[in-house]
Structures are given as C-alpha cells and as structure tokens.
C-alpha cells in the first residue's frame with residue numbers, strides 16, 4: 001500500500017509502538033502487516049534494507065526524474081490506476097494523480113515489459129493498479145486516515161478493521177512507491193470472450209490477512225494465480241512484499257534514497 005515526506009526514526013518507533021499496542025489490545029488480523037508495512041518499515045528492517053528518510057527530488061516531471069510511462073514500452077498494457085479515479089480506499093481521486101498513468105524508472109519499466117512479453121504466450125497479461133506515487137498523494141492518504149468521520153469505503157476496503165488503526169499501521173507518511181521502483185499489479189487471463197481479471201482471492205488494497213501472498217484462507221486456484229504472478233515477476237528482478245499479493249519492488253532500486261513529487265499526468 002501506501003508512501004516520502006519527513007519520516008523520522010522517532011515517528012517510526014512511535015508508529016511501531018502504536019501498532020504493537022493495537023495488536024496486543026485488539027488481536028487484529030493484519031497487525032503483523034501493520035508493524036511490518038513495506039512503506040512504514042520496522043526499525044530493524046529499515047536499518048538493514050533502506051535509507052531511513054529519502055530526500056524528495058525537485059524533478060518537475062517524469063523525464064527529469066528518469067522515469068517513463070509504461071505504455072511507451074508496452075502500448076496496450078492493461079491498467080486500472082485506481083488513485084486517479086474514485087474506486088480506491090479514499091473514495092475519490094488522490095492528490096497528485098491528474099491522469100491514469102504508470103511511471104517507473106526506465107530500467108524498472110524495461111524489466112516489467114519483459115515480464116509482460118514472457119506472460120503473453122501463456123494466455124496471461126499484467127494488470128497494473130499503481131506505479132510511481134507522488135509524495136503529495138501519500139500526504140493525502142495520511143490526511144484521509146486522520147478523518148475518522150469519513151467511513152464510506154469501509155465495507156469494500158477495511159471491513160474488519162477500525163479506521164483508527166489504519167494510520168501508522170497500514171498508512172504511513174512515506175512510501176516506496178514514491179521512489180519509482182515499486183508497483184501494484186495483478187493478472188489478466190485470456191478467455192474466449194475476451195480478457196478477464198484473474199481471481200487473486202481479494203481485491204487490490206484490501207486491508208486483511210487474506211491479502212497476504214501465501215494466505216491459507218484462499219482457494220487453490222487463487223493461490224496458483226498469486227504464484228504465477230510472483231514467479232514471473234521474480235524472474236525479472238521484482239520482489240513481492242509477502243503481506244500484499246499485489247506489491248512488488250525492483251531490486252536493486254535505481255534511486256533508493258530519493259523520492260519524487262511530480263504529478264502523474
């Protein structure tokens with residue numbers, strides 16, 4: 001899911017403490033995901049893996065950031081960029097999304113195009129939900145999470161959770177997506193009547209334990225779809241975040257210490 005603004009060790013420690021407390025008190029499913037969110041990394045993971053607080057680049061557009069739109073490489077890529085519309089957990093277009101585009105660093109986009117080429121002969125295609133995410137979008141998520149009066153997307157995106165646990169648990173003030181090497185995606189299957197979205201067991205951005213890639217709470221067919229996606233992505237250098245079947249990061253990241261804030265347009 002979600003985010004680089006001004007993350008600090010202090011904030012993360014506090015967020016982790018809050019998340020742990022929430023787990024202890026409420027025994028909520030998904031608390032592990034919360035504490036170990038890819039975007040709000042636990043202190044140990046952050047120390048071992050990523051720079052703590054990426055600098056925000058002043059690049060004003062994709063070209064100056066070294067990113068390309070995926071359709072410049074795969075003209076008919078299947079995409080449903082959720083944050084550009086209203087079918088997302090915020091329930092409206094998110095700040096920074098002026099169009100439905102998928103921008104990634106050039107090397108990352110090229111690797112993704114290879115995955116697509118490898119899948120098509122198998123009757124499969126990629127289906128993209130989000131790619132580069134501006135820092136301002138992440139700040140918009142945080143504002144939304146802080147507004148407890150707005151519960152209109154609860155039934156679709158977080159039916160088993162109290163919105164109060166989302167901030168700090170599922171939504172943090174910085175996201176790997178803002179660095180341009182992370183994307184969210186599923187699969188399309190070719191059918192006689194046309195392509196259809198492959199059943200992955202939950203929808204995109206569904207805040208629940210069943211979204212864990214290896215969750216036992218899904219069918220064999222759903223698990224097989226997740227495994228097909230993971231195998232194809234891993235072959236070209238993408239790593240899945242185990243607590244979200246849709247979230248992948250290209251490693252090594254081209255700009256691990258730099259986030260971006262140009263609008264998606």
Ligand SMILES: [Zn+2]
Nearest residue numbers: 001183184247
């Ligand atoms: Zn993601």
